[in-house]
Amino acid sequence: MLTYLIILLDDTSVSFCHADNPRCERRLIPLDVLRQGIRFAMMENLTIQFVYPDYPLPADYASVIESIDHAKIKPTVEAADVWVTDKPFEGEVDVPVVLRITRQELFAQTEEISNLIGHAPRLNIVITDIGAFTDDDFERYRALLADISARVETLTKEGRMPWVSLVTDRMALTKMNNCGAGDSSITLAPNGRFYVCPAFYYEAPEDSIGDLEAGIDIRNRQLYKLEYAPLCRRCDAYQCRRCIWLNRKLTREVNTPSHEQCVVAHLERNASRTLLANIRKANPNFLAETKIEEIDYLDPFEMKREK
Amino acid sequence: MDVDTAKYITFIVTKDCQLACKYCYLVGKNSKERMSWEVAKQAVDYILAHESDMPEEAVVWDFIGGEPFLEIDLIDKVCDYIKIEMYRRNHHWFNSYRFSFSTNGINYHTEKVQQFIKKNSTHLSIGITIDGTQRKHDLNRIWKTPEMERGIMPKPEEERGSYADVVKNIPLWLEQFPDDSTKVTISSADIPYICESVLHLYGLGIHEVNINVVFEDVWKEGDDSLFQEQLMQLADAIIDGGYYRDYACSFFAEHIGKPMDIETENQNWCGAGMMLAVDAAGNFYPCTRFAAYSLRSKKPIIIGNVHDGINKNLLRPFLTLDRFTQSPRKCIECEVASGCAWCQGENYDAAHTETIYERSTAICLMHKARVRANNYYWNKLYRKLELEGLREDYDENHRKSSQTPC
Ligand code: SF4
Ligand code: SF4
Numbered sequence: 001m002l003t004y005l006i007i008l009l010d011d012t013s014v015s016f017c018h019a020d021n022p023r024c025e026r027r028l029i030p031l032d033v034l035r036q037g038i039r040f041a042m043m044e045n046l047t048i049q050f051v052y053p054d055y056p057l058p059a060d061y062a063s064v065i066e067s068i069d070h071a072k073i074k075p076t077v078e079a080a081d082v083w084v085t086d087k088p089f090e091g092e093v094d095v096p097v098v099l100r101i102t103r104q105e106l107f108a109q110t111e112e113i114s115n116l117i118g119h120a121p122r123l124n125i126v127i128t129d130i131g132a133f134t135d136d137d138f139e140r141y142r143a144l145l146a147d148i149s150a151r152v153e154t155l156t157k158e159g160r161m162p163w164v165s166l167v168t169d170r171m172a173l174t175k176m177n178n179c180g181a182g183d184s185s186i187t188l189a190p191n192g193r194f195y196v197c198p199a200f201y202y203e204a205p206e207d208s209i210g211d212l213e214a215g216i217d218i219r220n221r222q223l224y225k226l227e228y229a230p231l232c233r234r235c236d237a238y239q240c241r242r243c244i245w246l247n248r249k250l251t252r253e254v255n256t257p258s259h260e261q262c263v264v265a266h267l268e269r270n271a272s273r274t275l276l277a278n279i280r281k282a283n284p285n286f287l288a289e290t291k292i293e294e295i296d297y298l299d300p301f302e303m304k305r306e307k
Numbered sequence: 308m309d310v311d312t313a314k315y316i317t318f319i320v321t322k323d324c325q326l327a328c329k330y331c332y333l334v335g336k337n338s339k340e341r342m343s344w345e346v347a348k349q350a351v352d353y354i355l356a357h358e359s360d361m362p363e364e365a366v367v368w369d370f371i372g373g374e375p376f377l378e379i380d381l382i383d384k385v386c387d388y389i390k391i392e393m394y395r396r397n398h399h400w401f402n403s404y405r406f407s408f409s410t411n412g413i414n415y416h417t418e419k420v421q422q423f424i425k426k427n428s429t430h431l432s433i434g435i436t437i438d439g440t441q442r443k444h445d446l447n448r449i450w451k452t453p454e455m456e457r458g459i460m461p462k463p464e465e466e467r468g469s470y471a472d473v474v475k476n477i478p479l480w481l482e483q484f485p486d487d488s489t490k491v492t493i494s495s496a497d498i499p500y501i502c503e504s505v506l507h508l509y510g511l512g513i514h515e516v517n518i519n520v521v522f523e524d525v526w527k528e529g530d531d532s533l534f535q536e537q538l539m540q541l542a543d544a545i546i547d548g549g550y551y552r553d554y555a556c557s558f559f560a561e562h563i564g565k566p567m568d569i570e571t572e573n574q575n576w577c578g579a580g581m582m583l584a585v586d587a588a589g590n591f592y593p594c595t596r597f598a599a600y601s602l603r604s605k606k607p608i609i610i611g612n613v614h615d616g617i618n619k620n621l622l623r624p625f626l627t628l629d630r631f632t633q634s635p636r637k638c639i640e641c642e643v644a645s646g647c648a649w650c651q652g653e654n655y656d657a658a659h660t661e662t663i664y665e666r667s668t669a670i671c672l673m674h675k676a677r678v679r680a681n682n683y684y685w686n687k688l689y690r691k692l693e694l695e696g697l698r699e700d701y702d703e704n705h706r707k708s709s710q711t712p713c
Contacts, residue, residue, distance in 0.1 A: 219659045228664070230627040252608065253624040253662060255632070260620075301623055 002216075004185035005046040007037050008198055009061070010053035011190055014075035016084045016098050017179070018128060018243050019199030026053065029190040031064065036212045037188045038068050049073055051198070052080075073098075088112040089119075096122035102129045107140050114151045122163040130243075131250050133260040138267065138298075145271035153278050169239035170272035171287050176232070178242035182209075182224030182254065186216065196224070196254075199245035229255040231262070231300045236292070239272070240265035259299055266298040308403045314363035315582040316354060317371055317595050318347060320381060322587075324373040325413055326469055327451035340600075341378060342587040347385045349613035350585045355392050357616070358399065361583075365403035371595060376414040383423050408433045409490065411448070413469065415476040424483060434490055435480050437473050437511075439504020443497065444470040474511070481512045488515035488555075488708075493534075495525050501537040506544055509554050514706060517557045520677075522653040524669035531672035538680030546688050552701065555708040561685060563646025564678035569639060573629045579651040579663075580625025589613035593625045596652025605656050608663075624663055625651070633666045647674040 011027035029037075041048050048070040057065075074080035077093060084098040088109060097120040099113070106113065106127060116123055133141070149167045162168070169177070179185075181197035186209065188194055193208035194216055195201040201208075210216040222228045224244060232242055232255075243261065250258035273292035280286050297303050322340045354361065368389060370382050386406055393401040406427055412435035414420055424431060438444040445468025452461060480487070489508060493501060501518075508516050520534070538558055545551050545559070579594040590609045592598050597608040611617035631639060633654065638644060647670070651663050658665035692698040 220662055220665055223660075223662060223664055228632050230629050230632050231623075250620045251623050252621060253664060255664060256624040256627060258620045258623070301627065 002044065002184060002186065003047060004049060004180070005037065005041045005044075006049045006051060006185060006187040006198065007034070008051050008187060008189050008201065009034075009057065012053040013051040013198070014054065014073065014084045015100065015198065015202075016051065016073050016082065017100075017126060017197070017199065017245075018130060018241070019202060019245055020128060021198070021202055023202065026055070027190050028053075028057070030192075031060065033188075033190070033192045033212065034061065034064055036192075038064065040188075040212060042068065047071075052076075088116055091119070093120040096120065096124065098124045098126055100126045100128055103127055103133060103137055103141070107137075107144060110144050110147055114147055117148065117151045117164050118155050118160060118162040122165075124165040127264070130246060130260050130264055131258060133264060138263055141264065142267050142271070145267055146274075149271050149275040149278075153275060156279050157282060165239070166268050167271050167275050170237065170269050170292065171276045171290055173238035174289055174291075176226055176235075176238050176240075176242075178226070178232070178240060179244065181244040182218055182221070183226075186218075188212075197245055203245075223253075223255045229257075231257060235262075235300050237262075237265040237269040239268060259301065262299040262301065266295075270295075270298075308365040308405060312363060313365035313367045313403075313405075314361050315367045315369055315578065317369040317582065317584040318342060318350070318382075318385070319372070319584060319586040319595055319598060319600075320347075320370055320375050320378040321373040322600055323377055324411065325377070325451060326374070326411055326448055327455050328449070329447045340587040342381060342585075344381060344384060346585070346587060346589040346613060347381065348388060349589060350591075351385065351389055351392060353613050353616060354583070355389075355396055355398055358396075360617070364399070365405070366400045367405050367407050369407045369409075371409055374411050374413070375408050376410050376417075376420050379414070379417075379419045379423060383419070383426075386423075386427060405430050405432055407431075409436065410434070411436055411469065412473040412476050412480065416479055428483070431484075432487055433480065433484055434487055435473065435477065436491075437470075437477065437489055437508065437513075438491055438497070439500055440507045441468070441470040441474075443500035443504045444468060444473070446496065446500075448473075477511050477513070486514070488517050489513050491516060491518040493518060493520045494523075495527055495530055498530060498533045498537055501534070502541040502544060505541055505556055506548075509550055514553060515555045515708060517708065519557070519648070520670055520673050522648070522650040522667065522670060524657065524667070526669065526673060531676040534673055535676035535680050538677060539683055542680060542684035542687065546684070546691060551688055552705050555706045557708040558677060559681055559684045560646060560708065563681055564643040565645040566642050567630070567644040569631055572645070573631050575628040575630065575633075575651075576649050577651040580622055580628075583617075585613065591617055593622065594652060596650060597655065601652060602656050605658075605661065608655070628663065633664045635666065635668065637671075638666065638668065643675055643678045646678070647671075 007029070009029050011023040011025060012021065015021040038048065048068060050065060050070055050072050052072060052074040054075045071081040072079065073082045073084060075084055077083040077095065080095050082096050082098060083093065084100065086100045088099070089097065106125070113125070145167055148164055152162055152164060152167055155162050179197070186194050186196065187198050187201060189201040189205070191205065192212050194210045195208055209218045218224070227233050240261070242257065244254045246261055247257050248254050269292065276287065276290060276292060320342045368386070375382060393404065410433060415435065438448060448469045450467045450469055454461065491504065505516050505518065541556070542559065545556065579596065582594045584592040584595040584598065586592070586598055589612045591611040593608060593610055595601060599607040610621040638647070641647070649666050654665060654667045655663045657667040657669070689698065692701050
C-alpha cells in the first residue's frame with residue numbers, strides 16, 4: 001500500500017540511497033508544484049519525506065513545507081530529521097545518520113566507522129557500489145561485519161543499544177522491511193512528475209509513473225510487491241534493502257535481485273544471527289521474538305536452482 | 308539421450324532464407340548476417356570451457372536461420388570441431404549430444420547436406436517444415452524474390468509457392484529419419500485448413516505432427532469457434548480413420564485442460580534461459596526469440612557475448628520465473644489452465660513494460676477451444692477402445708507426441 005511520498009526539493013537534492021545523484025545543476029521545485037505535491041499527499045494519506053539540496057531554500061518555501069507533518073532528509077545536520085553524509089563524522093549527533101560509502105572506502109575505514117557506533121541514535125550504512133562486489137570483497141565484508149558486531153556487543157554489555165543498520169536491523173525484524181519503491185513509496189521530482197524512486201528520476205527522467213495532473217500510473221505495479229518477487233518472498237534476510245533500482249540495473253527486472261545484493265544481505269543476516277546469539281548469552285530474553293535460523297547458502301538463487 | 312533434460316544451444320548461423328514466409332516472425336531478417344567460423348569457434352570454446360555452469364546431462368546443438376542448410380559448410384566445420392573438442396576435453400557431453408536442424412527442406416537433397424547427414428547420422432535430428440496441403444503451404448511459404456529484398460512485395464498472382472520443392476525431399480527425409488516430426492504453426496488465416504493439412508501430412512508418411520497456434524495477438528472474433536470446429540473434424544478423422552495408434556498430433560493431449568495447483572504446479576512453461584542462443588555477432592541470448600530479428604517492439608535481451616562470457620545476473624530473472632508471478636489472476640483461477648502455453652519472448656515483446664514477467668494471454672480463447680475439442684477427442688476415443696476391448700493395448704503401445712515446449 002502506498003504510504004510515503006518522497007519529494008525532491010531540487011535536482012541536486014542529496015542522494016540518501018544506493019544510487020548517486022549525477023545532477024549538479026540546481027533546479028528548485030516550483031512552489032506551485034510543491035504545493036500540489038503536498039495536497040496530493042494529504043488526499044492520498046501519504047507521509048512526506050522532503051529531500052534537501054546543500055543550499056538554503058528561499059524563505060517562502062519554509063512555510064509551505066511546514067504546512068504538513070513530514071521528515072527532512074538533509075545533507076547538513078542542522079534541522080535535519082535524517083542527516084546524509086559521505087564521510088565519518090566527529091562528535092555526537094542527535095539525529096539518525098545515513099553514511100553513503102563505497103565498499104573500498106568502507107573496508108579502508110573500518111576502524112573510523114566502528115568508532116561512530118553509539119555516537120548517533122542510528123547509523124545507516126549505505127554501500128553505493130554493491131553491484132561491484134567480488135568474491136574477495138564478500139570475505140572482507142564478512143570480516144568488517146564481525147568488527148562492527150563486536151563493537152555493538154561491547155556497547156550492549158555496557159547497557160546501551162546502538163543501532164547500526166548492517167547488523168542490528170535484522171535482529172529487530174520479524175518480517176520483510178525493504179525499500180518499498182513503487183509499492184509503499186513513490187517520488188515526486190522537481191519536474192512535477194512521479195517516479196518509482198529518486199534513482200529512476202536520475203537515470204531516465206522520461207520514464208515517469210505519472211504526474212500531478214494525471215495521477216499515478218505504475219504499469220505492472222504488482223511486480224514491485226514482495227509476493228511477486230520469486231526469490232525475495234521466500235527469503236528471511238528481512239533487513240535487505242531489496243533495491244528495486246539495483247534490481248533493474250543489474251538483472252533488468254524490478255523484482256529480481258542480483259547475486260551481489262543477495263550475498264551482501266545474507267552476510268549481514270548471518271552477522272546479525274551471531275550477534276544476537278552473543279548478546280543472548282548475557283541476556284537470554286533479548287529481542288525474544290526474533291528467530292534467525294542457521295542456513296547454508298548466501299544467495300537464495302542457488303537454493304531455488306537446486307530445487 | 309533424454310532431450311527433455313538436455314541443454315539447448317542454438318547457433319543462428321544466418322538470417323538468410325530462400326523463402327519469405329508471410330508469418331515468419333523474423334521481422335528483422337537481414338541476409339548479410341552470416342556467422343563466421345571465428346565466432347562459432349569462440350562460442351563452442353566458451354561453452355565447453357564452462358562445463359560446471361551447464362551441468363545438464365545432454366546437449367542439443369541446434370542450428371537455425373533463416374535457413375540453416377544455406378550454411379552447410381560452416382555447420383559441418385563447427386560440428387566436427389564440437390566433436391573433437393568434446394573428446395579432447397573429456398567433456399561429459401561427449402557421448403550425449405545431438406545436432407538438430409529445422410529446415411525448409413529445399414536443400415535437403417544436395418550433396419553437401421547429404422554428406423553431412425551420413426557423417427553424423429547417429430547424432431542427428433532434422434525437422435522439415437511443411438505446412439500441410441499444397442494449398443495451405445503455398446499460401447504462406449513463398450519464394451523470396453530479389454525485389455522483396457528491396458522491400459517490393461509481389462502481387463498475389465506473381466507469388467511462387469515452395470510446396471513442390473519441399474515435398475520432393477520428403478521421401479528421402481523419411482527414409483533417413485522415419486521417427487522425426489514436422490512442426491506446423493497456425494495463424495488466423497490457416498484455421499480452415501487444419502484438418503486437411505494434418506491428414507495430408509499423415510498421408511505423406513509423417514507420423515508425428517507437432518502443431519501449435521502462434522502466441523502473437525493475431526486472432527479475430529470467431530476464430531476460436533472455427534478452430535474448435537476444425538479440431539473436432541480432425542478428431543473424428545483420426546479416430547474414424549484409425550490413425551490414433553501409429554500417428555500423433557500434438558493438439559490432442561490427455562493432460563491439458565485441467566485446473567492447476569499454485570504450489571505444486573507453479574513451474575515456468577518456457578525454457579528461455581535454460582537454453583542459450585548465439586548470433587553472428589557473437590552475442591548470447593536466453594533464446595533466439597530475444598534476438599533483435601525476432602522482436603517487434605522491444606530491445607533485444609543480450610546476456611553476454613563470446614568474448615566476455617555470460618552475465619549471470621541477467622539470467623536470474625529467466626531462471627526464477629514461475630507461473631504465479633507472471634500470470635494474471637484469470638490464469639491462476641482458470642479451470643482449464645493446464646497445457647495453456649506461453650512463450651517468454653512473446654510475453655516480453657507484448658508486455659506493457661520492459662519485463663519478461665507479464666504473461667500474454669492472446670491465445671486464451673484458442674486454448675479453451677482446443678480444450679473442448681480435446682475433451683471430445685478423448686471421450687470418443689476411449690469409448691471406442693473400451694467397446695473394442697483395446698484400451699489397455701492402446702495405453703501401452705500408441706505413439707506419443709515428443710513435442711518439447713518450443
Ligand atoms: S537477500 Fe536477495 S532474495 Fe533476500 S530479500 Fe534481499 S534481494 Fe531478496
Ligand atoms: S490464457 Fe486463458 S485459457 Fe490460458 S490459463 Fe489463462 S485464462 Fe486459462
